[in-house]
Amino acid sequence: MKITLKLLLAAFAALLIACTPKVNPEQPEQGKTPEEQNQPKPVQKDYPVDVVEVLTKAGLVSAVKSSSNYSPHSGMDVTELRYTDYASNPQALFVMQVDLSDPTISMTNTVPGDAANGFTEGRERLTAQFKRIDAPGHMVIGGINTDFFITAAGATAGQAQGIFWHKGICFKDTFNSQKTRPRNFVYWDQKEKVSIAASADYASIKSSTKLEEAFSGGQYLVKDGLLSTITEDSVYGVHPRTMIGVGRNRSHVTLVVLDGRNQTLAVGMNYPDMQRIMLALGNIVAINLDGGGSSTFVVRDTRASASGFGAKATFLVKNMPSDGSERAIGPGLAILASD
Numbered sequence: 001m002k003i004t005l006k007l008l009l010a011a012f013a014a015l016l017i018a019c020t021p022k023v024n025p026e027q028p029e030q031g032k033t034p035e036e037q038n039q040p041k042p043v044q045k046d047y048p049v050d051v052v053e054v055l056t057k058a059g060l061v062s063a064v065k066s067s068s069n070y071s072p073h074s075g076m077d078v079t080e081l082r083y084t085d086y087a088s089n090p091q092a093l094f095v096m097q098v099d100l101s102d103p104t105i106s107m108t109n110t111v112p113g114d115a116a117n118g119f120t121e122g123r124e125r126l127t128a129q130f131k132r133i134d135a136p137g138h139m140v141i142g143g144i145n146t147d148f149f150i151t152a153a154g155a156t157a158g159q160a161q162g163i164f165w166h167k168g169i170c171f172k173d174t175f176n177s178q179k180t181r182p183r184n185f186v187y188w189d190q191k192e193k194v195s196i197a198a199s200a201d202y203a204s205i206k207s208s209t210k211l212e213e214a215f216s217g218g219q220y221l222v223k224d225g226l227l228s229t230i231t232e233d234s235v236y237g238v239h240p241r242t243m244i245g246v247g248r249n250r251s252h253v254t255l256v257v258l259d260g261r262n263q264t265l266a267v268g269m270n271y272p273d274m275q276r277i278m279l280a281l282g283n284i285v286a287i288n289l290d291g292g293g294s295s296t297f298v299v300r301d302t303r304a305s306a307s308g309f310g311a312k313a314t315f316l317v318k319n320m321p322s323d324g325s326e327r328a329i330g331p332g333l334a335i336l337a338s339d
Contacts, residue, residue: 047252048077048097049282055081055093058280060273062086072302073141073337075102080318082266085273092259092266094297094319095281096142096335100192100251104339107188107253108133109166109213110143110332112158123149123158123328126296127315130334134313139337142299144255145242146186147216148290149330150176158330162216163202170206175199175216182231184287186244187214193250196285215331217244221275222286230271238268240295240322244333245283254281255333257297261322293323296332 051069055061065082072078077097085091098105110133112124130140147160162183164172175183183199189212197205199216220228221243240260246253256277260268269277271288278286301314308314317326 047099047247049254051079051081051093051095051281054280054282055277058276059086060276060280062088065090072299073105075099075105075337076141076335078142078299078318089267090263090265091269092319093277094257094259096144096255096297096299097281098253098255098335100194100253101249104337106192106336106338107194107213108334108336109146109164109215110334111164111166111171112328112330123151123330125326125328126298126332127317127326129332130298130300130315131311131313133334134310136309137338139309139339140300140313140315140334141302141337143332143334144244144257144289144298145294145296145329146244146289146331146333148218149294158328160216160331162199163214164216164331165211165214168210168212170211175202182219183216184218184220185214185216186246186287187211194246194253195250196244196246196287215333217287217289219271219288220285221245221271221288222278222283225279225284227275227279230275238270239291240266240268240293240319241274241291242289242295243274243278243286244289245278245281245286247282248284252282254278254283254286255297256281257295257319258291259295259319259322260291262320265320290329293321293327294329295319296321296326296329 052064052067061083063084067081069079079095081093083091110129112122112129126145134140147162149161150156150159160172161176163175163185184196186196188194189210219230222228222245238260241258243256258269259266296317297319298315299318301316306314321327
């Protein structure tokens with residue numbers, strides 16, 4: 001009886017193998033394009049991500065020149081990384097990981113001048129924008145530049161190119177889209193759940209969501225956990241960059257700045273490598289923001305000698321802006337600590 005049972009099981013196993021479709025590894029899976037087959041698998045990372053480890057595993061870092069990691073406040077983790085990439089180019093990367101599930105952490109938009117006056121104040125350095133809103137219980141601990149802005153002189157100088165909401169008030173309700181700069185936007189309500197959507201969805205979202213803050217950006221880098229299709233002409237351009245990404249739970253936000261235009265220190269990056277960085281860092285969706293000389297990565301100096309608020313606070317520009325110094329820009333994004 002035991003021998004008969006073994007024979008039956010063996011025959012059944014052989015039948016299963018014979019009936020299983022054979023897959024040619026050189027051919028795409030049925031229903032999927034070759035491009036879809038080559039997509040890295042999206043992985044939701046825990047906060048905070050080990051930046052050096054994940055970028056090295058992704059094949060983006062060849063050799064680390066220097067790296068530092070620190071936490072200016074609970075719910076915020078900063079990594080500064082200088083390295084040689086896979087093509088032997090020098091790079092400088094700055095990453096701010098923000099955990100908005102921390103009850104003491106929040107985000108807010110900033111603008112040149114007094115926000116009550118909208119965009120009538122022209123352009124202003126990000127550190128100056130942060131000093132203006134910095135106060136006990138409303139302490140700025142870091143941030144980055146965000147949307148592309150109007151550079152021409154006049155009443156609209158410094159105005160965001162896309163939509164802009166601050167403290168529940170709409171300052172700008174239109175997108176100045178260009179063919180080579182598709183507009184997407186970042187938004188959140190008072191519950192601090194952050195989303196990124198296409199400009200085509202703006203009307204329906206603002207009618208169904210009580211927007212607290214919103215700002216615009218450019219090209220999708222990652223969408224639905226996959227590398228997006230790049231449509232901009234600057235796909236192969238190597239420049240300083242600023243990016244924002246959001247994790248699956250919508251409370252983990254990743255802010256990234258890359259230096260560039262310096263053949264000795266940091267050459268900058270093109271879109272395909274930007275995409276792989278944002279995906280490796282655990283973002284389910286990510287977009288490009290204003291780059292070039294506008295790319296600015298600011299962290300509060302928390303040393304005792306730098307104590308104080310407002311004009312007395314010290315904010316450090318951690319990257320090396322390609323203009324040679326911090327540029328006067330349009331809108332920015334500040335990370336706040338309530339304690």
